[in-house]
Amino acid sequence: MAVKIITISRQFGSGGRTTGKQLAKDLGFDYYDREIIDRVAGETGFSKEYVAANSEYAPGKSIFSYSFEAAGTPGIMNGMTTTDYLYSIQRKKILEIANSGKNSIIVGRCADYILREFDDVLNVFIYADLEFRKNRVVATYGESNTKPEKRVIDKDKKRAANYKHYTDREWGMPNNYDICLNSGYLGIDKCVEIIKEIALNR
Amino acid sequence: MAVKIITISRQFGSGGRTTGKQLAKDLGFDYYDREIIDRVAGETGFSKEYVAANSEYAPGKSIFSYSFEAAGTPGIMNGMTTTDYLYSIQRKKILEIANSGKNSIIVGRCADYILREFDDVLNVFIYADLEFRKNRVVATYGESNTKPEKRVIDKDKKRAANYKHYTDREWGMPNNYDICLNSGYLGIDKCVEIIKEIALNR
Numbered sequence: 001m002a003v004k005i006i007t008i009s010r011q012f013g014s015g016g017r018t019t020g021k022q023l024a025k026d027l028g029f030d031y032y033d034r035e036i037i038d039r040v041a042g043e044t045g046f047s048k049e050y051v052a053a054n055s056e057y058a059p060g061k062s063i064f065s066y067s068f069e070a071a072g073t074p075g076i077m078n079g080m081t082t083t084d085y086l087y088s089i090q091r092k093k094i095l096e097i098a099n100s101g102k103n104s105i106i107v108g109r110c111a112d113y114i115l116r117e118f119d120d121v122l123n124v125f126i127y128a129d130l131e132f133r134k135n136r137v138v139a140t141y142g143e144s145n146t147k148p149e150k151r152v153i154d155k156d157k158k159r160a161a162n163y164k165h166y167t168d169r170e171w172g173m174p175n176n177y178d179i180c181l182n183s184g185y186l187g188i189d190k191c192v193e194i195i196k197e198i199a200l201n202r
Numbered sequence: 203m204a205v206k207i208i209t210i211s212r213q214f215g216s217g218g219r220t221t222g223k224q225l226a227k228d229l230g231f232d233y234y235d236r237e238i239i240d241r242v243a244g245e246t247g248f249s250k251e252y253v254a255a256n257s258e259y260a261p262g263k264s265i266f267s268y269s270f271e272a273a274g275t276p277g278i279m280n281g282m283t284t285t286d287y288l289y290s291i292q293r294k295k296i297l298e299i300a301n302s303g304k305n306s307i308i309v310g311r312c313a314d315y316i317l318r319e320f321d322d323v324l325n326v327f328i329y330a331d332l333e334f335r336k337n338r339v340v341a342t343y344g345e346s347n348t349k350p351e352k353r354v355i356d357k358d359k360k361r362a363a364n365y366k367h368y369t370d371r372e373w374g375m376p377n378n379y380d381i382c383l384n385s386g387y388l389g390i391d392k393c394v395e396i397i398k399e400i401a402l403n404r
Binding site: 125127129172173174175177178179180181182185186190194198 | 327329331374375376377379380381382383384387388392396400
């Protein structure tokens with residue numbers, strides 16, 4: 001059974017996106033990350049910025065603001081909270097990609113869970129120690145007023161909360177994935193090599 | 203930096219031990235699993251059976267019996283509970299193996315944590331879905347009066363509790379390891395191949 005879809009879940013700053021982009025190039029696969037945001041924005045009419053801020057980090061907002069949205073009108077779309085609505089469209093887009101029959105790499109967005117019934121998917125988790133990720137976040141995204149450690153930890157907490165909310169699974173637990181690679185130990189090139197070898201010889 | 207020690211942590215029934223044995227054979231590394239039990243038994247005077255039952259599953263006993271041991275005399279050795287004493291000897295044996303300079307594979311026993319200051323260690327976690335492990339436990343260890351699912355889940359719970367007790371880390375969380383491999387998805391031969399390739403080319 002050839003691998004047609006590779007999903008990449010990743011700790012913030014681990015180089016998961018870089019791994020995915022390199023894999024797409026090497027394997028000739030389509031690459032989806034922010035591209036999904038564009039499609040969701042196109043379908044919903046929300047700005048790309050709004051989708052980016054809310055599509056992967058939904059329940060990361062305070063429980064209060066979330067409840068307020070559910071109770072009030074501004075956050076309600078088609079009888080759902082905005083965040084649930086965005087998730088539903090995002091889920092539809094990911095299923096469309098998988099059903100298109102085109103070989104693809106999808107980064108983040110609960111794709112491992114959404115595509116759990118598909119046989120030809122390889123689910124990967126990329127992670128690294130805090131030191132590696134702190135340095136990489138500053139090198140990749142630049143300095144900010146928030147300390148790198150806090151940026152890394154906060155973002156992962158939001159991803160974990162979002163994943164838990166929509167999948168009822170624990171984000172980053174090995175059993176959700178087929179392989180988990182420590183990019184800090186292995187290096188990003190080695191991660192790409194290992195995943196590629198599995199995808200090509202499955 | 204060549205890899206001199208490979209630690210293998212494993213979910214029960216995932217084939218972690220088989221992976222370790224095959225790796226030892228292919229790489230010409232020494233192999234330690236029950237061999238550590240023999241050494242601990244030799245040093246402490248406890249039977250191998252007693253060491254096997256208590257060395258990796260210490261706090262898996264009820265908290266009541268554990269407290270009772272700490273308060274009474276039968277469980278006290280050198281001012282420690284028997285389980286803490288066994289852990290301390292086991293830890294010493296693992297450090298002796300690492301300091302011997304001989305290339306080795308060590309299965310279980312918190313070796314990843316005990317050797318965390320060593321540079322030339324590759325820490326691996328082997329896991330698989332429940333169905334794969336249930337079938338493998340019955341095929342490897344035979345039927346028992348306890349349902350395979352319960353055998354697998356209980357053993358992992360005990361390993362997790364033991365690991366937490368002695369390391370204050372969560373057993374099976376990717377960040378404790380350099381690579382985590384799903385043997386149910388990849389197959390044991392592929393796990394061996396991936397680890398071997400990393401160890402030989404580091």
